Amino acid sequence: MTYVVTEACIKCKYTDCVEVCPVDCFYEGDNMLVIHPEECIDCGVCEPECPADAIKADTEPGLEKWLVLNARFAAVWPNISNKKEPPADAEEFQGAEGKFDQFFSDSPGPGG
Ligand code: SF4
Numbered sequence: 346m347t348y349v350v351t352e353a354c355i356k357c358k359y360t361d362c363v364e365v366c367p368v369d370c371f372y373e374g375d376n377m378l379v380i381h382p383e384e385c386i387d388c389g390v391c392e393p394e395c396p397a398d399a400i401k402a403d404t405e406p407g408l409e410k411w412l413v414l415n416a417r418f419a420a421v422w423p424n425i426s427n428k429k430e431p432p433a434d435a436e437e438f439q440g441a442e443g444k445f446d447q448f449f450s451d452s453p454g455p456g457g
């Protein structure tokens with residue numbers, strides 16, 4: 346199994362998760378992060394750290410789309426291992442519906 350980052354991260358990108366990951370397996374896109382499924386050691390410590398509740402264990406139902414997306418973009422986006430300032434409008438988008446359709450970007454984060 347692995348943990349996966351889901352839609353709730355989009356435009357929130359708080360990055361509290363990267364601070365606690367013992368194996369630095371987060372990768373940064375323009376407006377969300379993903380977890381590399383083969384690097385994640387399933388420790389689970391990142392899950393409760395996300396203020397947006399965006400991180401889920403892949404044993405939860407309905408996450409197939411996010412598993413594919415995490416694997417795909419972890420292969421091409423740059424690694425992120427230090428917490429950074431979230432977007433200024435992050436709180437506005439916390440819990441918002443339909444963020445994938447409206448805002449998902451396949452562009453790499455600033456380190457890419
Ligand atoms: Fe990192 Fe553990 Fe979260 Fe996997 S479950 S991304 S290893 S903190």
Ligand code: F3S
Pocket residue numbers: 350353354355357358359360361362363377378394395396397398399400
């Ligand atoms: Fe995203 Fe939550 Fe991490 S919003 S960047 S998964 S702390």
